[in-house]
Amino acid sequence: MNDFFFYSIIRDRKENTTKTRKLDSKKVNVRELPNLMRAMGYYPTEQEVKNIIDEVKFSQFTDQAVPKDTVSLDEFISLFVNHRPVYGIGKNNIEEAFNVLINETNSQGNSI
Numbered sequence: 001m002n003d004f005f006f007y008s009i010i011r012d013r014k015e016n017t018t019k020t021r022k023l024d025s026k027k028v029n030v031r032e033l034p035n036l037m038r039a040m041g042y043y044p045t046e047q048e049v050k051n052i053i054d055e056v057k058f059s060q061f062t063d064q065a066v067p068k069d070t071v072s073l074d075e076f077i078s079l080f081v082n083h084r085p086v087y088g089i090g091k092n093n094i095e096e097a098f099n100v101l102i103n104e105t106n107s108q109g110n111s112i
Helices: 002-012 030-039 046-057 073-083 091-107
Strands: 027-029 070-072
Touching (some): 002 073, 030 073
């Protein structure tokens, strides 16, 4: 995740060089958020992308009256964890797996 984040910073600055780069700011522009999310395996819809960007832009608007246009790594991790769908094995998946095993065993004439 860290590598993707820093690659996005370089990509945003359009630096196409083999020279050593010095990244003064450890923040990425909000335009790169959809690419970062997709690099991490979450493919948000256009509406979800708009919601994520709006969430960042207006997160400090009431305090400073200026839209925020950059995100730190910690902020990105928080956004990613809060917006990606929850993956995992649920009760339905376990029941389905047992039903498949039972059906295969019954079709072979074996008992459990």
